[in-house]
Amino acid sequence: MWLFDKDLWVEIFHTLGKNMFRTFLTMLGVIFAMIILVLLLGSANGMSNGFDKVFAGTASNSLFVWGQSTSEPYKGFERGRRIRYKIEDADILKKQIPEIEVLAPRIELGSHRGIVSVYRKGQTSGSAVYGDYPEIDNITKKKLVEGRFLNNTDIKESKKVCVIGEETYKLLFEKGEKAIGQDIRINGIFFSVVGIFKPNNNINIDGENAVFIPFTTFQKAFNSGDRMGWMAIAVEPTTKVTFVEKQIKDILKQKYNIHPDDERAIGSFDMSEIFNNISAFTGVLKGFSFFVGMFTLLAGVIAISNILLITVKERTKEIGVRRALGATPKVVKRQIVVEAIVLTAFAGLIGFAISVGFLAIANSLWGSGDDFPFVKPMVSIPQFTISFLLMVTLSVLIGLIPANRAIRIRPIEALREE
C-alpha cells in the first residue's frame, strides 16, 4: 500500500519543507478557514451551553397548572365561576396519571401574584408568600446562598420556618446581618428563617422577593383549609407534556363541572415548549455555523488547489525531469494529490490549534455565562473529526485538478530549451 511507503512521505515532506515560504502561503487559506469554522462552531456551542446553564435546575419536561374563571356555563353553573383546587387533587392526579414524576402543590397568600407585608423589627417588605412542598425544588431549583430549603420534617411537623429570597433579605435585614435563625412576621405569625436563595438568573417563576413556608404550616397559620393554588408538575422524560396536560385538564374539568370545551377555566403553562424552541434555535445556529464554516473551508481548500496549480506551472521543468527520469503519470499525480492532502491537513491542524487557543481565551474572559448565555465555547470531538475528514476529502478531490494538470505536461515540452 503506497500510503505507508516511507519514501513517498520523505519525498513529499522534502519537497514541501524545501519550499517553506510557498508551503506557508499555500496553507494560509485553510488555516484561516479552519479558524473561522472552529470559532463559529465553538461560539454556537458556547451559546448552547449558555442556554443549558440558564435552564439548569429547571425541569425541562414540566408544566404548571392553576385555576382561572370559567368562560362557559355548564351543568347549571354560571360562567365566570372561579375554579379553586383542593389539596386532594394532587393525589388524584398522581394516582390516575402514572406519567407524572413529581407533583408539587403550592398555595399563595393573597391573590395570585399578590403581595403580602412581611415585617421584621420595623422593616417591611412586600413579598409573595408561598406554601410549598419540598418537591418544588426538583422542578425549579433554588440556588441557596445560605442555609437549606424546606424539607419533609418541616412538612410533617408543620414547623414555622421559611426560606426567603435574596431581595427579601435585603429589604428586611441590614447588610451583612445574619438572617438564619432570625424571625420574620407574616400576618402576625412568626417564622424562623432557615435559608436564603439567590435568583437563578434563569426563567424565574417565583421572583426574587418571595418567602417560602411549608405547605402544612401555611394551612394552619393562614387557615387555608384544603385549598390549593397551583401545581408544578414534572413529567417523565419520555412522555410529551401536552399529553399529560390534556389528561390533567380532563380530570379536573370533570371534577369541577367545567364545560369540556372551556379553554379558559384551567390555566397552564408548558415549560417544555420554551426548551424546545431554544434547542431548535441553538440547533439551527450550530447547523448554520457548520454550513458557513464548511464553505469557508471549501474556499480555503480551493485556494490550496489554486496555488498548487500555480506551483505546478512553476515546477513544469521539475516535473518534466522527473518524468524523463522515469516517474509515471500515476506517481506524479499521487505526489501532487498527497501534497495537497498534507498541506490541507497540516494547515487544518494549525488553524485548529490557533482557534482552540482563541476559544480558551474567550472562555476565560466571558465563559462564566453570568452576563449572557455563553459557557465553555469549544468544539466537540465528533464535530472536529467530521470537519477534518470532510476537509481532507475535499483536498483529495481538489488536489486532483493540479495533479491532472501536472500529468498533462509532456516531458518533451517541459525540457525544451528556451
Place this chain on the structure above:
Amino acid sequence: MIEIKNLHKSYKMGSNSLHVLKGINFSVEEGELVAIMGSSGSGKSTLLNILGMLDGADSGEYNLDNVPIKDLNETKAAQYRNKFLGFVFQSFNLINYKNAMENVALPLYYQKVNRKERQEKSLKYLDQVGLKEWATHLPSELSGGQKQRVAIARAMAAEPKVLLADEPTGALDSKTSYEVMDLIQKINDEGNTILVVTHEPDIAEMCKRIVHLKDGVIVEDKKVEQVRAEQYV
C-alpha cells in the same frame, strides 16, 4: 542495441506540416559512442527525443535492446525510460531544491530502490564523476561543469542501456566541455553505449562515430579516430 528503420516524423504547424525526419535508418551496437551532428533544424533533437521515448514517431521501426518501442502510453514510456535510458541535458535540469546526492538518487527512487541502497549507489556514482565531497551541496552551489557531472552521475545511476546526451557541453566553456567529454569517454570505455547530440565539430571528434543529419536524412555516417579529451584537460 539500437535499431531504427525508415523513421518518419512530421509536425503540424497550423495548416502546414513540417516533415522533420524523412526516413532515418540507423543502428548502434553496444559500447558505441556516437555523435549526432547537424545544424539547427536538421532533425537531430527530434531524433533524440524519439530515441528517448519523449516523443513518438509517425512511422518506422524502433527497437531498443531487442524490445520494440511502439505505441507506448505515458506510463509504459516512463517505465522504459527509467529502465533503458539515461538523460543528460544541455541545461543540466537538476532539481534545484535537492542536493547533489538526492538528485542522483531520483531515478533510483522511481525504480523503487530502497533508501539505503539509493544513498550508497548515488554516492558511488558521485565518486565516479569526482564529486563525492559535493554530495550535500545544492545545484546552486556548483559550477556548470560540476552540475553537468552530477547530471551524468544521475543518468548513470539507473544503470541504463543507453546514455542520451543532448548538447551536454552546449552551456559550458571549452575547458569544462573537455572535462565533461573526458568523463563521457571514460564511461564509454567501461562499455556503456552513449549517443551525443552536438553541433560542435571538436566534441564530435571525441566520439567514435559521427552521424551527420541534414534536412531530416542521414547524409554521412562514418567511424572516426577518437580524440581523447584527456590531453586538453
